[in-house]
Amino acid sequence: MPETVAYTLIDTRHERHEIPDAEQVAPGLFLYRLPEEMSPENPCRWRIGHHSGRSIADSMCRENGIRGAELLATLADWTQAVATLQASIDRSELFSKLSFVDCVAPGSERMRGDVSNNGRYTDNDIREAAAEYKADGYNALEVLIAMAHSVPWMGLDTDEFNEAHNRIVQLSGAN
Numbered sequence: 001m002p003e004t005v006a007y008t009l010i011d012t013r014h015e016r017h018e019i020p021d022a023e024q025v026a027p028g029l030f031l032y033r034l035p036e037e038m039s040p041e042n043p044c045r046w047r048i049g050h051h052s053g054r055s056i057a058d059s060m061c062r063e064n065g066i067r068g069a070e071l072l073a074t075l076a077d078w079t080q081a082v083a084t085l086q087a088s089i090d091r092s093e094l095f096s097k098l099s100f101v102d103c104v105a106p107g108s109e110r111m112r113g114d115v116s117n118n119g120r121y122t123d124n125d126i127r128e129a130a131a132e133y134k135a136d137g138y139n140a141l142e143v144l145i146a147m148a149h150s151v152p153w154m155g156l157d158t159d160e161f162n163e164a165h166n167r168i169v170q171l172s173g174a175n
Contacts, residue, residue: 028078119155
């Protein structure tokens with residue numbers, strides 16, 4: 001894991017949220033997981049933030065957030081002030097480019113209910129999913145498809161997702 005730093009997020013109501021474990025991905029750009037109490041209906045729990053505390057983009061999983069921040073680093077000098085960046089960057093072009101690395105505008109994705117644990121799972125989540133898929137008679141491919149579109153699995157990085165899938169397939173007896 002990369003080194004983490006403290007980061008102060010400033011939300012749309014100008015409230016401050018202290019993030020103890022943000023990653024500085026590039027100069028002026030930070031990646032962090034949204035606090036559970038913040039936007040619990042947003043399944044994209046990873047946010048790219050500017051050093052000012054302002055939000056730039058969201059992503060479903062950490063690895064896409066890193067790719068997004070690395071892409072952003074090639075487009076501008078993010079150590080500049082927000083007003084300078086806003087004057088020089090075309091927002092629609094920016095999000096068009098970010099869409100290629102699965103990043104979206106902050107808070108633009110919504111799901112019903114509290115999905116703040118997307119991308120985090122427990123052994124109990126594994127057991128429950130395995131029992132459900134076993135009862136439904138799913139094969140390994142059907143388990144993969146179902147997981148890819150449901151909380152908490154869709155928010156996992158590739159290796160974590162594959163590990164969870166393999167454990168569920170094994171416990172459910174899927175082929």
